[in-house]
Amino acid sequence: MAPFSHSERLSRLHRACPSVFLDNQFFKERCKYAIFALKIKEKVRNLVVFLGLFGVMCIWGCKTSKNVATPKIDEQVMSEKNKLKREWVLKTIEGNEVGNKMLLTLNNKPYINLTENLKGFGGCNTIGGGELETKGDKISFEKIFSTRKACMGDAGKIETIFLDILNQTKHYKTEGHFLMLLDENGKKLATLIAIDWD
Numbered sequence: 001m002a003p004f005s006h007s008e009r010l011s012r013l014h015r016a017c018p019s020v021f022l023d024n025q026f027f028k029e030r031c032k033y034a035i036f037a038l039k040i041k042e043k044v045r046n047l048v049v050f051l052g053l054f055g056v057m058c059i060w061g062c063k064t065s066k067n068v069a070t071p072k073i074d075e076q077v078m079s080e081k082n083k084l085k086r087e088w089v090l091k092t093i094e095g096n097e098v099g100n101k102m103l104l105t106l107n108n109k110p111y112i113n114l115t116e117n118l119k120g121f122g123g124c125n126t127i128g129g130g131e132l133e134t135k136g137d138k139i140s141f142e143k144i145f146s147t148r149k150a151c152m153g154d155a156g157k158i159e160t161i162f163l164d165i166l167n168q169t170k171h172y173k174t175e176g177h178f179l180m181l182l183d184e185n186g187k188k189l190a191t192l193i194a195i196d197w198d
Contacts, residue, residue, distance in 0.1 A: 083174045084134065087113045087120075088192035090162060091178075099161050102154040110162040111195065118144065123159035124151030127166075137173065139181075141166040165189045 090110040093099040103109065112120035118129030118141060130143040144166055151159055168189055171182040177197035181189045 084132070084139075084172070084179070085115045087111055087115070087195040088179045089195050090158075090190060091193045092191045093161060093165070094188045094190055096161065099158065102158055105154055106158060108155075110158060112166070112192070122146055122162050124155040125149050125159060127163070134172075137171050139169060139172045141169055162190075 088111060106123060108121065110121055110123045112118060114132055117131050120127050125146040127144055127146040129141060133140045144163065165181060168183050169181040170184040171186060173180040177194040179192040183189055
């Protein structure tokens with residue numbers, strides 16, 4: 001014979017108490033306590049079931065929220081952009097041996113400061129530009145301007161080469177303390193070195 005459920009036991013106890021124990025005070029009190037205990041058990045059981053279901057729903061909800069696609073900032077791109085925010089001095093001009101020899105003779109070498117808007121020195125004149133525009137490995141120096149001081153000798157020649165390199169630059173690559181400027185086809189135009197390298 002299958003055991004009675006809580007509700008069935010409670011129902012049977014309710015029916016039995018008034019008729020069986022009505023004339024006996026001791027048994028009547030025991031009966032009341034038994035009914036009370038069964039009611040408490042029923043409430044505790046319902047609470048356990050509720051908490052169990054609530055826990056399952058919470059776990060399911062957490063797993064579902066992890067699967068929801070959330071926009072993420074590309075950390076690598078941000079890291080690359082932060083690497084750019086330094087002062088860079090022209091070190092070598094790609095494929096220009098004469099230009100590199102002239103560069104070695106200059107006391108004040110060309111540089112660009114990319115910490116905010118483009119600014120720097122061309123070799124003779126101060127240079128500047130608008131807000132630095134980068135996307136992935138792409139970079140643009142299209143809004144360059146410079147002062148109009150007359151430049152003679154190697155300084156003037158290097159400045160012309162440097163400004164031409166900046167105008168041709170469409171991509172960049174960083175390796176440690178070095179910045180490589182590349183044209184639209186990925187060909188290296190020049191290498192610069194960070195002014196604050198250790």
